[in-house]
Each structure stands twice: as C-alpha cells, then as structure tokens.
Amino acid sequence: MIEVKNLEKTFGDQKVLKGISTRFEAGQTNLIIGQSGSGKTVFLKSLLGIHTPEAGTISFDGRIYSALDKDEKRELRTEIGMVFQGSALFDSMTVEENVGFPLKMFTNKTAEEIKERVNVVIDRVNLVNANHKKPSEISGGMQKRVAIARAIVNNPKYLFCDEPNSGLDPKTAIVIDNLIQEITQEYNITTVINTHDMNSVMEIGEKIVFLKNGLLEWEGSKHEIFKTNNEAVTDFVYSSELFKKVRKMYLEEDNR
Amino acid sequence: MMLIRYLSQIGRYFIMLKEIFSKPTKWSMMKQLILKEIDDLIIDSLGIVSFISFFVGGVVAIQTALNLTNPLIPKYLIGFATRQSVILEFAPTFISIIMAGKMGSFITSSIGTMRVTEQIDALEVMGVNAVNYLVFPKIIALLLYPFVIGLSMFLGILGGWIAAVYGGFASSPEFITGLQEDFIPFHIAYAFIKTISFALILATIPSFHGFYMKGGALEVGKASTVSFVWTSVVIILVNYILTQLLLS
Numbered sequence: 001m002i003e004v005k006n007l008e009k010t011f012g013d014q015k016v017l018k019g020i021s022t023r024f025e026a027g028q029t030n031l032i033i034g035q036s037g038s039g040k041t042v043f044l045k046s047l048l049g050i051h052t053p054e055a056g057t058i059s060f061d062g063r064i065y066s067a068l069d070k071d072e073k074r075e076l077r078t079e080i081g082m083v084f085q086g087s088a089l090f091d092s093m094t095v096e097e098n099v100g101f102p103l104k105m106f107t108n109k110t111a112e113e114i115k116e117r118v119n120v121v122i123d124r125v126n127l128v129n130a131n132h133k134k135p136s137e138i139s140g141g142m143q144k145r146v147a148i149a150r151a152i153v154n155n156p157k158y159l160f161c162d163e164p165n166s167g168l169d170p171k172t173a174i175v176i177d178n179l180i181q182e183i184t185q186e187y188n189i190t191t192v193i194n195t196h197d198m199n200s201v202m203e204i205g206e207k208i209v210f211l212k213n214g215l216l217e218w219e220g221s222k223h224e225i226f227k228t229n230n231e232a233v234t235d236f237v238y239s240s241e242l243f244k245k246v247r248k249m250y251l252e253e254d255n256r
Numbered sequence: 257m258m259l260i261r262y263l264s265q266i267g268r269y270f271i272m273l274k275e276i277f278s279k280p281t282k283w284s285m286m287k288q289l290i291l292k293e294i295d296d297l298i299i300d301s302l303g304i305v306s307f308i309s310f311f312v313g314g315v316v317a318i319q320t321a322l323n324l325t326n327p328l329i330p331k332y333l334i335g336f337a338t339r340q341s342v343i344l345e346f347a348p349t350f351i352s353i354i355m356a357g358k359m360g361s362f363i364t365s366s367i368g369t370m371r372v373t374e375q376i377d378a379l380e381v382m383g384v385n386a387v388n389y390l391v392f393p394k395i396i397a398l399l400l401y402p403f404v405i406g407l408s409m410f411l412g413i414l415g416g417w418i419a420a421v422y423g424g425f426a427s428s429p430e431f432i433t434g435l436q437e438d439f440i441p442f443h444i445a446y447a448f449i450k451t452i453s454f455a456l457i458l459a460t461i462p463s464f465h466g467f468y469m470k471g472g473a474l475e476v477g478k479a480s481t482v483s484f485v486w487t488s489v490v491i492i493l494v495n496y497i498l499t500q501l502l503l504s
Contacts, residue, residue, distance in 0.1 A: 048381055074279065077383030088374035092292075102382055104285060160381075 001026050002047065002158065002190050007056035009042055016042045017053065018214040026157075027188045029181050029204045031195055034211035035236060041162070043211065044194045048082065048160055049073060060158065078106045081151030081189075083161040083180075087143040089135040095122070095146050096131040102154040121149040125179060141172040145179070152183055159184065159191040165200065173197065177204050198243055201225065210236070226250045269464050276392050276460075279385040286393060293397035297359050301404060304358060305351055309342075309408040312350075313415030316341045321425035331426040335434020338416035340443075347408040348447045349495050352454040355404075356487035360462035363394060364483040367466025368476040376467070387467065394459040401455035402448050409447070446502045453494050461487045 002024040009017040016039045024030040032040045045051045047058055049065060058065045060076060068076060089098050100118045103109055109117070122131065125145040130138055135146065144164060151159055161180060165173035177197075181204040184191040193200065201208060205222035210233050218230045225237060226247050238244045280286070320337040367390055370376050379386040413435065420426045426434075465483035469475055 050377060050380070071279075074383040074385075077381060080381060080383075082378065082381045084374045084378060086374055088378040090375055090378075091373075105282060105382070105384060 001061055002192065003057075003059045004047070005057045005059075007043070007046060007053050007058065009039075009046055009051055009053045011042075016214050017046065019056065020211070020214075020216045021056075022209055022216060022219060024190050024192050024207065026190045027185055028191070028206040029184050030190070030192045030207045030209065031201060031205045032192065032209045032211065033195060033201060033236070034217075036196075038211040039214040040194050040211050044160060044162060044192065047192060048080070049077065078102070078154065079157045081154070081156035081159045083144070083147045083151050083159070083164050085163040085166055087135070087140075087147040089143060089146055089150070091135050094132050094134055095127070095138065098135070098146055099149045099153050101150065106154060117153060118149075121153045124152075124183070125149045141168050141176070144168065144172075144176050148176070148179060148183070152187065152189075155187065156189060159189045161191070161193040161195075163195060163197075164193060165195070165197055170199070173199065174203065180204065198237060198240075201237065202246070226254070268468065269460070272387055272391075272464055272467065273460060275385065275387040276395070277388070279388060280392070281385065281389045285389075289389070289393035290396045293393045294400060296362065297394065297397050298400045298404060301355060301358060302407065304354070305404055305408050306411050308354060309347065309351065309411040310415035312346060313338060313342055313412030314419035316346070316412070317416035317420040317431075318423060318425065321420060321423070331430040332434035332437060334420050334426045335416070335431035336437045337434075338413060338420070338431075339435050339439075342412035342416070343409055343443055343447050347405050347412055348450045348454065349491065351405060351408050352451070352458065352491050353488050355401075355458055356462075356491060357484050359458055360484050360487045361480040363459070363462035364466040364469075364480045365476050367463055368469045368479045371467065371469055372472055372476060390467065391460065391463040394463060395456065398455040398459045399452075401458070402451045405447070405451045446498075449502065450495060450498050453498060454491055457487060457490050457494065461490060 004023070005021050007017050007020040008015065020039075020043060032043060034040045042051060046053050053066075060079075063072075063076060065073065065076070089095075090101065093101065096115075096118055099122060100114045103114045103117060107114075119131075125148050127142060127145050127149065130142055130146070135143055138146070148164075151161075159180070164180060165176050168176060177200050180191060180193065183189065193204075195201070202222055205225065208218075208220060208222065208225055209216060210218040210230075212232050218228060218233045220228065225233065228234065238247050281289070317334055317338045320334045321331075324331070324333060367376075370390070376386050376390075379389060417428070417431050420431045421428050462480075462483040465479045465486070466476075469479040471478075
C-alpha cells in the first residue's frame with residue numbers, strides 16, 4: 001500500500017502539485033488521469049523518487065520515503081517495478097538479458113536459476129520466439145511486454161506504469177491493460193498507472209485519481225466515474241461522443 | 257551569470273566523480289561491462305591511432321629533413337626531432353585530442369541516448385547507481401590507454417624512420433643515432449603521466465555531458481560537440497600545467 005499525504009512540488013515559480021493526499025491499495029490497479037499539464041507525470045515521478053517534493057510524505061507500507069537514508073532508498077527501489085512510456089529497454093541487450101537484468105543485479109541467483117525465472121515471466125507476458133532478439137528487432141507491443149516482464153521479474157511489491165499503452169493499436173492496448181491487471185491481482189502488487197487512455201479507465205480502473213491543476217479533483221472506481229456529477233471529470237472523461245453514449249447506456253442499465 | 261553556470265557545472269562534475277565510487281555495481285556485472293568498454297574504447301581505436309601515428313611520424317621526419325638546409329647540421333637530427341616530437345607531444349597530447357573526438361563523442365552520444373530514451377531513469381528507479389554502472393567501467397577500460405599511446409609512439413617513430421630512410425633523407429644508422437641522442441628516460445615517464453591524466457579526462461568529461469544532458473535527439477548531437485570542445489580544452493590546459501610542473 002502506498003499512502004501520499006499533502007504532496008507539494010514546485011518548479012521555479014510554478015507550483016505543480018498543490019497538496020495531494022491519496023492512498024493506493026495493494027492488489028488493485030490504481031489509475032492517475034488528468035489533462036496534459038495537470039501534474040500527473042510529476043506526481044508519478046515524485047512517487048518514484050525521481051523528483052523530490054518540497055512538502056508532504058509518501059509512505060510505502062509504512063516506510064516514509066523522505067525519512068529513509070540513501071541505502072534504504074536504494075533497497076526500497078529494488079521492490080519497485082517500472083514500465084516506462086517508451087519501454088526504456090536497454091538496447092545493447094537481448095530481450096532475455098533485459099528481463100534478467102534486475103535478477104543479475106540484485107540477487108545471488110545462478111545463471112540457470114535466472115534463465116528459469118526469465119522464461120517463466122516471458123511466458124507469463126505471452127512473448128514468443130523473442131528471447132534472443134534485440135529491442136530494435138521487435139514491435140512496440142512486444143517491447144511493452146518485455147518492459148512488463150522486466151518490471152515483474154524480481155517480484156516487486158509496487159508496479160508503476162507511465163502511459164503503458166501509448167502508441168499501441170487498440171487491440172494490443174487492451175491486451176497490455178488486461179495483462180497488467182492480471183499480474184497485479186496474481187502477485188498482490190500495488191500498481192499505479194499514469195494514463196490518458198479512457199479505454200483503460202473503463203476496463204481496469206479499480207481506483208481512479210483525477211488531477212486538475214495540481215490538485216486532486218476527484219477519486220473513485222470505474223463504476224463511480226460513470227455516476228459522478230463532477231463537471232471537471234465528466235468534461236474530461238466524456239469528451240467524445242462515443243464515451244457519452246457509453247455512459248448513457250451504463251446509467252440506463254444501472255437504473256433498471 | 258555565465259560564470260555561475262560554469263562554476264555550478266564544475267561543481268556538478270566533481271559530485272559526479274564522487275558518485276562514481278559510491279555504491280559499486282556487482283563485480284560479476286562490472287567485469288562484463290569493463291570488457292565491453294575495452295572493446296569499444298581501446299580495441300576499436302587501435303586502427304585509427306595506428307594509421308594517424310604512422311603517417312604523422314613520417315611527415316615530421318620529412319619536414320625536419322626539408323628544413324635542414326645547412327650542410328653543417330648533422331642528418332641524425334631527423335631521428336632526434338622525430339623522437340622528441342612524437343614522444344613528448346604528438347602521441348600523448350594530439351592523439352588524445354583526436355580521441356576526444358572519436359571516443360568522447362561515442363561516450364557522450366551513447367550515454368545521452370540512454371538519457372533521452374529513459375534508460376538511465378530505468379536504472380535509477382531499479383536502485384542501480386547509474387553513474388557507477390555507466391562511467392566506472394570506462395575509467396577502468398581507459399587504464400589501458402597508455403598501451404594505445406605506447407603503440408602510437410612506436411608507430412610514429414617507425415613511420416619517421418621509413419620516410420627518412422626510403423625517402424633518401426637520412427641513412428638508417430643516422431636516423432637511429434638521432435633516436436638515441438640525448439635520450440632522457442624521464443621524458444617517457446612525463447609522457448605516460450600525461451597519458452594517464454588524459455585518460456581520466458577522456459572517460460569522465462564526455463560521460464558528464466551525456467549523463468546530464470536534457471532534450472531529445474538533436475540535443476544528443478549538440479552534447480557530443482560541446483563534450484568534444486570541453487574535453488579538448490581541458491586536455492590542452494592540463495598538458496600545459498603538467499609540462500610546467502614536470503619539465504620546468
């Protein structure tokens with residue numbers, strides 16, 4: 001579980017996060033949504049420790065990040081898996097080496113044990129015949145799967161994903177979303193996803209946090225987002241005619 | 257304002273140097289990284305260093321010979337001048353400037369690309385000391401740089417000997433007499449002290465420019481250029497300071 005209290009972050013004169021408090025439970029997919037410039041990337045990077053907030057606390061199962069020393073922070077980071085927007089695979093390594101990297105770096109497993117574990121997670125993300133290929137030799141969807149495999153190979157407690165399905169076709173995007181949700185439930189991980197994709201919100205949003213101008217405007221589940229009357233949320237989520245119709249159908253069905 | 261920016265960059269560079277030696281990467285991983293860097297930085301440079309050294313050595317010998325118009329000046333001076341030029345300046349300093357272009361831009365662009373594509377963020381989020389992981393293997397690999405400069409000295413003098421003898425400017429015994437004339441062994445030590453200093457500069461300044469770059473693909477190119485300029489400037493300054501300290 002990750003608990004955030006009164007998080008504030010400023011760049012120059014601009015206050016990007018203005019006192020955000022929320023809680024992300026283990027075993028559920030938590031989504032951060034909001035318009036461009038709302039502060040969601042800064043929020044995610046603050047959770048990851050890439051940005052240092054001026055005020056507020058972030059606690060990982062009771063461990064307050066800012067109170068940890070350098071070694072404890074590095075130790076905590078070994079419990080974190082991250083899927084970057086552009087996958088961020090190491091392009092000098094093969095798929096197998098990329099996935100095995102955290103194990104090689106942080107565990108004392110033998111080469112055979114690493115290979116075995118790598119094959120398990122590669123199978124789990126449904127990657128076929130890609131073990132010995134370089135990232136540049138595989139498709140964007142496959143790169144995302146490799147990034148997910150690398151993120152979960154060392155059994156992380158926390159999984160962060162930045163726009164995991166950006167640049168993917170709709171079908172692959174749904175596959176990636178479902179994969180993240182299944183893995184979250186299977187391994188009881190606290191997953192936080194930064195997304196613009198409203199399909200993801202409708203499909204896997206067990207908890208959705210909506211940011212507006214650096215403030216937490218609204219939070220709730222994918223079911224609650226259909227019923228909310230918060231104008232900022234409805235303006236953002238139901239901006240397309242298609243989603244307006246989906247919402248109307250959902251509410252009609254719910255009233256029956 | 258500009259001065260403050262330069263001072264803060266210099267401060268940041270020294271903080272990076274300190275970071276390189278904190279929280280080392282696991283030895284089993286580091287070993288592979290060092291071998292890869294030896295291949296990329298040292299082995300891959302041997303061809304161009306050999307080519308340049310051989311022909312520049314030849315040119316130094318020919319130009320010295322063409323300037324010896326007075327018949328009273330002995331021909332062995334061709335060998336003497338070639339040895340002094342190659343050992344004292346050409347091999348350690350000018351090959352290092354060339355390497356600032358070759359190795360330096362390779363280091364800056366490869367680390368810079370990792371920054372742009374979030375690979376460095378990925379390392380840091382995992383809890384890896386990214387500076388140690390990326391820069392330390394380069395420093396260790398460049399401990400073999402004196403070997404490259406040694407080869408450059410040998411080939412420079414060989415080039416000079418071939419040009420002098422087969423160009424008809426001096427006989428082989430005359431050239432070899434020149435090579436042995438007034439030989440001061442400390443000059444070799446001086447050249448290798450400079451080489452070790454330049455190796456550290458070549459490993460760290462381009463890494464610094466790659467590691468802390470911001471922006472996209474265009475900025476990677478700019479960072480490589482800036483890195484080459486600063487590496488060359490620092491090499492020239494350190495060359496001057498060491499020469500003043502060691503030879504004055």
